[in-house]
Amino acid sequence: MEENKTKMVAPPDGVTGEGFFATKLSDVVGLARANSLWPLPFATSCCGIEFMATMASHYDLARFGSERVSFSPRQADMLLVMGTISKKMAPILRQVYEQMSEPRWVIAVGACATSGGIFDTYSVLQGIDKVIPVDVYVPGCPPRPEQIVQGVMQLQELVKNESVRRRNSPEYKELLASYNL
Amino acid sequence: MALETVHIQEKLTQQFGENVFRFEMQRDIFSFEANASIIHAVIQFLKEEEELNFHFLTDLAAVHYPDNDADHQFAVVYQLHNWVENTRIRVRAYLNENPVIDTITDLFLSANWMEREAFDFYGVDFKGHPQLKRILNMDEMESFPLRKEFPMEDGGRTDKDDRFFGRTTVNC
Amino acid sequence: MSDLLLTPEHRYAKIIESRRNEDGSELSILNLGPTHPATHGIFQNILLMDGERILDAEPTIGYIHRAFEKIAENRAFYQINVLTDRMNYCSSPINNMAWWMTVEKLLNIEVPKRAQYLRVIVMELARIADHIICNSILGVDTGAYTGFLYVFQFREKIYEIYEEICGARLTTNMGRIGGFEREWSEEAFKKLNAFLDEFPAVWKEFENLFERNRIFIDRTVNVGPISAERAMQYGFTGPNLRAAGIDYDVRKAAPYSSYEDFEFDIPVGQSGDTYDRFCVRNAEVWESLSIIRQALAKLPEGPYHADVPDYYLPPKEDVYHNMESLIYHFKIVMGEVPVPVEEIYHSVEAGNGELGFYLIADGSRTPYRLKFRRPCYIYYQAYPEMIKGAMLSDAIVILSSLNVIAGELDA
Numbered sequence: 001m002e003e004n005k006t007k008m009v010a011p012p013d014g015v016t017g018e019g020f021f022a023t024k025l026s027d028v029v030g031l032a033r034a035n036s037l038w039p040l041p042f043a044t045s046c047c048g049i050e051f052m053a054t055m056a057s058h059y060d061l062a063r064f065g066s067e068r069v070s071f072s073p074r075q076a077d078m079l080l081v082m083g084t085i086s087k088k089m090a091p092i093l094r095q096v097y098e099q100m101s102e103p104r105w106v107i108a109v110g111a112c113a114t115s116g117g118i119f120d121t122y123s124v125l126q127g128i129d130k131v132i133p134v135d136v137y138v139p140g141c142p143p144r145p146e147q148i149v150q151g152v153m154q155l156q157e158l159v160k161n162e163s164v165r166r167r168n169s170p171e172y173k174e175l176l177a178s179y180n181l
Numbered sequence: 182m183a184l185e186t187v188h189i190q191e192k193l194t195q196q197f198g199e200n201v202f203r204f205e206m207q208r209d210i211f212s213f214e215a216n217a218s219i220i221h222a223v224i225q226f227l228k229e230e231e232e233l234n235f236h237f238l239t240d241l242a243a244v245h246y247p248d249n250d251a252d253h254q255f256a257v258v259y260q261l262h263n264w265v266e267n268t269r270i271r272v273r274a275y276l277n278e279n280p281v282i283d284t285i286t287d288l289f290l291s292a293n294w295m296e297r298e299a300f301d302f303y304g305v306d307f308k309g310h311p312q313l314k315r316i317l318n319m320d321e322m323e324s325f326p327l328r329k330e331f332p333m334e335d336g337g338r339t340d341k342d343d344r345f346f347g348r349t350t351v352n353c
Numbered sequence: 354m355s356d357l358l359l360t361p362e363h364r365y366a367k368i369i370e371s372r373r374n375e376d377g378s379e380l381s382i383l384n385l386g387p388t389h390p391a392t393h394g395i396f397q398n399i400l401l402m403d404g405e406r407i408l409d410a411e412p413t414i415g416y417i418h419r420a421f422e423k424i425a426e427n428r429a430f431y432q433i434n435v436l437t438d439r440m441n442y443c444s445s446p447i448n449n450m451a452w453w454m455t456v457e458k459l460l461n462i463e464v465p466k467r468a469q470y471l472r473v474i475v476m477e478l479a480r481i482a483d484h485i486i487c488n489s490i491l492g493v494d495t496g497a498y499t500g501f502l503y504v505f506q507f508r509e510k511i512y513e514i515y516e517e518i519c520g521a522r523l524t525t526n527m528g529r530i531g532g533f534e535r536e537w538s539e540e541a542f543k544k545l546n547a548f549l550d551e552f553p554a555v556w557k558e559f560e561n562l563f564e565r566n567r568i569f570i571d572r573t574v575n576v577g578p579i580s581a582e583r584a585m586q587y588g589f590t591g592p593n594l595r596a597a598g599i600d601y602d603v604r605k606a607a608p609y610s611s612y613e614d615f616e617f618d619i620p621v622g623q624s625g626d627t628y629d630r631f632c633v634r635n636a637e638v639w640e641s642l643s644i645i646r647q648a649l650a651k652l653p654e655g656p657y658h659a660d661v662p663d664y665y666l667p668p669k670e671d672v673y674h675n676m677e678s679l680i681y682h683f684k685i686v687m688g689e690v691p692v693p694v695e696e697i698y699h700s701v702e703a704g705n706g707e708l709g710f711y712l713i714a715d716g717s718r719t720p721y722r723l724k725f726r727r728p729c730y731i732y733y734q735a736y737p738e739m740i741k742g743a744m745l746s747d748a749i750v751i752l753s754s755l756n757v758i759a760g761e762l763d764a
Contacts, residue, residue, distance in 0.1 A: 042388060044395050044417045045760045046442035049486070050523055053512075056505040071390030086763075088319050089395065089416045092387055115340070118435060121420040122326050122335045123318060142442075142523050207696045208458070238588060240698075242711055242724035260698060260711070264599075267606050269698070291588030294734045302422070317415035317763055326423060333423050 009035070026164045033077070033103070034159040035065040037152070040076030042096060044083030047110035047142040051082050054145040064152055073099040078155060079132075082142075084112040085125045097132045098181065102167045105159065107151050108134045111141040133175055184266040186211045189233060196226055210260070212271035220257070220274045221283040227261055227270065228288055235261035235270055238285075241295035243303040247329045255280040257305060276305070284310040302327035365401050365409070378403065385748070387416045392752055393490055394759030398737070405744050410737040418763045425723040429688055430456050431530060431666070433723070438524035440725065441761040444483035444704040446475045446515070449527045454609055455699040455710040456530050460664060460692070467655040468532035469611040470648045474545070475518065475527065476610070476701075477641040477648075481552075482511045483704030484592075484634040484641075487756040491631055492563060494753045495572045500562050507555055510548050517541035531665045532658025542649075549646060560635055570628065577739045577751035578626035587738075588731040591706025593755055596633045597625030603702040615647045627754040634756075663690045688718025705729055705756055729761040 012031060014023030039061070041051055054061050055069065070076040073096045085093055097106070108128050111117030114137045116126035128134060135158060138151035166172055189211060190204045201223065203214040215223045227235040239260040246253060255276040262269050276282060284307040285292045296307045297316040304325035307313055315322065324331050334341075360366070369380045386397035395416040401409040421436050428436070437448035450472045457464060464472075485504050492500040512522040517540050519527040528534065563569045579589070581597040594601060600619045604612045620636035622629030658665055662681045671678035684690055694716045700709035706728030715721040732755065739755075740748040 046439055046524055048394075049442055052486075053505070053509065056509075057502045058506060058509045084417050084419055086416060086418050088418065089387070092416075096388060118439075119419045119424070120334050120338075120341060121423060122331070122333065123418045123420050124335075126335070126338050126340055144522060210698055212696075237585060239700075239707070240709060240711055240724065240726045242722070244713065244722045258711070264601055264606070271696075271698070289588070290583075290586040291731050291734060294730065298730075315415075317418040319415075326420065327426075333420070333427050 027160075029164055030160040030162060033162075034156040037064075037066050037078045037105070037156065037159065038068050038070040038076050039066050039152075040070055040073055040079050040096070040100070042079060042081045042093065044085065044089065045112070047082035047113070050142045050145055051080065051109070051148060054148045059145040059149060061149065061152065064149065064156065066152065073097075074101060076100055077104060078152075079104065079106045080109055080148075081106065081113045081128050082109040084117070084119055085128050086123050087125055088123070090125050090128075090131050093128060094131050094181075103159075103162070105135045105155055106132060107136045107138060107155055109138045109148055109151065110143055111139065114139065117141055131179065132181075133179060184233070184263065184268045189270065192230065192233065193223075193226070197223060207271065210269045210271050212273065214273050214275070217257075217274040217276055217282050220259075220272070221285060221288075223272060224259060224261070224285050225288055227272070233263070234265060235263045235268075237262040237264060238289040238291050238295075239269070241285075241292060241299065243280075243299035243305050243327075245303055245328050249275075252277050254278045255303060255305060257282055257299065259285075280305040281308055282306070283308050286310055301325075304328070365399070365411075368401060368409075380408065383745070385745075387413075392749065394757065395763075396752065396757070396759065398748075400745070400748075402745070405746075407740050407743055407745060407748060410740055410748075412733070412737055414733070415763050417759055419760075421725060421764045422723060425720055427719060429718045430692075430720070431664075431685070433720070434526055434528070435524075438526055439760055440727065440764065441483075441703060441705065441708070441729070441758050442523060443486050443756075443758055444479035445523065445525045446479040446527050447483075447701060447703045448708065449525060450476055450610065451699065451701040451703065451708055452710060453528050453530055454701065455697060455712055456664075457659075458699050459695060459697045459712060459714055460530070460661070462531050462659050462661050462664070464532055464610075464659050465656050466611065466653045468657050468659070470652050471533060471537060471657065472528070472610045473612065473615070473648045474645050475515075477644045478511050478514060478545075480641050480704050481638050482508055483756070484638050485511075487704075487753065488563075488631055488634050489559075491573075491627070491750065491753045492569075494750050495569055497562065497566075497569065500559050503555060503562075504559050507548070507552050510544070510552070514541060514544045514548060517544055529658060529665055531661045532656070534658075534666075536657045545645075545649070549642065549649075553642065556635075556638060564632065564635070572747075572750060573628040573631060573754070574626060575624070576627045576747045577743060577754065578624050579735060579739055580625060583735070583738075584625060584732075587735040589706065589735070590728050590732070591702065591704070592633045592637060593625075593630055593732060594706065595619060596622035596629035598623055603700055603707050607700070609699070609701060614651070615644050617644050627750055630754045690718075692716050692718070700726065703728060705758070705761070706732070725764060727761045727764055729757045730764065733757050733762055 012023050012027035043051055108114045113128050116124050136151050136155045138147055140147050193201045200216040200219050201213055227233050239262045242258045244256040253275040257274050259272040296310055299305045300313050301315045301317055365382055372378050372380055381402050383400045383402050385400055386392050387395045397413040399411045400407050425433050434449055434452055437452045438445040440448055485508050489501040489504050515525050517538055519525050581599050584594050584597040598621050600621050602619045617640045620633050622633050667678035667681055672682045692714055695714055697712045700707045709726030711724040712720050713722040739751055
């Protein structure tokens, strides 16, 4: 028999007994959230094509619990901003972010979304963190699909360890206030 | 029978006389200059004259020459193509610092956005254009960004220090 | 943002009002985009709708305007390649090669036969990759996701070939002035041959899935047709023009990079509708495959770049160990090489049509003016006319079949 190569996610710290397993609620919530992140692809240019490759058969982002690409911001957890955001586009990006419900996370994929990239010009926003808060930055121009997957995995790590109460904390409110959100 | 450049030149001078000049071969494309006031008639002639038949507008570009004299501050360059004879031609019209020129949208539908782009980037005013407003930049924008006096970078940005990029230090 | 807010003075508001008074009909306004999931890219259209039918459309573009032309005026010739990559990112090698050929035309550089043939191979590969995206996404928009997954695997294989050639996948930045940066590896040819062996069967299967598929035919035949005359007026080139029945192809009209050495046909359609555009692209993939095979069979031996030390960056190892290379490297990077004062227009047949570079050189290391003739920008003007009278869902299909790439549209 071939050895089973399937790997299970390690359970969080807790007490195991016969027929029961006790752990902290926040750990379970984090685990559940991290493995069912619904992405909202906000693809504007080149990186969007790489994201298509990430979603397609070869790299298959669905393996990480992101099977359902949610095009409605209302039902999405993770906003993937891929490609150049011009100043004309910035208010729309903000609007999309505002429509997302908490908890929400943002990944800036690629150099343009991160810092404006090679487009240091009058028409390009120099990084989306000028208008919305960002959790994970993925470098590359464009990043390879592996890198995008890595970015999603990094975000999963964040999500797993996030306190359930973080979104109510004064620090978080202050962060949003600094963006006028 | 190929379309001879001499032949094109003859026809044009016959029709427009002094208003078309500086005929030359710019590498593989025959090109000439026309007075801006008659540009519509020239393009129409090139398009509709049976033998010339330049029926396809390949490209329309505006160019800014700040170092030229006052009457040659801007140029609008038209490139036409005759697919039957496979001949290209380039027409160029110079404008002064208040660039105004006739539109050719009634001749070529494709000229519509090309002219809007030229307006957006250089502020060239195409008289008679059906909807001359900005196309790529925001409507609120005031400058014409591709004119040479405007810098490439956004002056208001805070995260990049130009001294480290080896660029000019005009912006803060 | 003014376009997003429809004031009572807006002409649509007036039309709605007058129609209501006239025959009591309720017209509505629909804002499609700029981040609509069904439009692949950033396109905004404000539609005037009568139920499901589109009466009028008002496109707004420029949502990813990045000022390529302004950047190009501030970059040395060999640095502009990076910009061309990001213009039509579905087929960047074509853009790269087109740019190098423009510069070579300016500098009067004769490229060796081998480099020309290699360029043809990589350009045709890029064309295949471009058409794979367009046609498979058209399939997705008509409800057939399977075809997309089938052929996208082979897009990955094309990426792997690019990687062997230049190290990058999507934005390739391939080549140099005068040829390639290095000889193609054994592995590249092996992967290319494997691709040529495996791909035809898959593409045949893809065609079979769609071309006689009842649903697909119902969704595409007679949807968004454009006549040859209108297409020409609107400045169409490439597959979209050929679908309307005009056999204009830059590869035949003004052969570049030894295209005259190869036998290939120009597939044309008849009615210029979505189905014809789909079929023309399908047929072009077969022609591209045939060109690649011919080029591989006839591939001459010889150098992979022209001997122009004034413009061709020397290999990095030589720069460290060889005085002459160091000098040339310095001269190129500092811009101390002679450049003629001339105006050049060079165009190639890109995935979407005639991609042209109009370059005005004033003898300095940067272009004085560089105008990109971007096929998408020019033919997207026709989109409002094409969707007039169509259903809303047809508008999406028409948009995918035109293969408008946002990066190229907005430059």
